[in-house]
Amino acid sequence: MVWSHAMIDREIKELKKEHKELNQRIKKVYLKRLDDRMSNSWRNLRNLKKLKLKIKDKIINKRNK
Numbered sequence: 001m002v003w004s005h006a007m008i009d010r011e012i013k014e015l016k017k018e019h020k021e022l023n024q025r026i027k028k029v030y031l032k033r034l035d036d037r038m039s040n041s042w043r044n045l046r047n048l049k050k051l052k053l054k055i056k057d058k059i060i061n062k063r064n065k
Contacts, residue, residue, distance in 0.1 A: 011062055015059045016059060019052060022051055022052045023052065026048045026052065
């Protein structure tokens with residue numbers, strides 16, 4: 001039990017780190033998007049936000065176990 005709990009905590013920590021990095025990337029793309037209104041930049045931003053939500057769901061699922 002102790003090992004599995006420690007492993008879950010480590011996974012949550014890694015997912016949080018990845019979530020934070022995605023937040024930073026989203027901010028950069030968002031600021032770039034203010035100047036560049038092409039559909040490509042919008043798609044890029046949308047895909048990053050989808051990834052962020054998937055990671056957030058994984059974090060929530062890991063916590064609830």
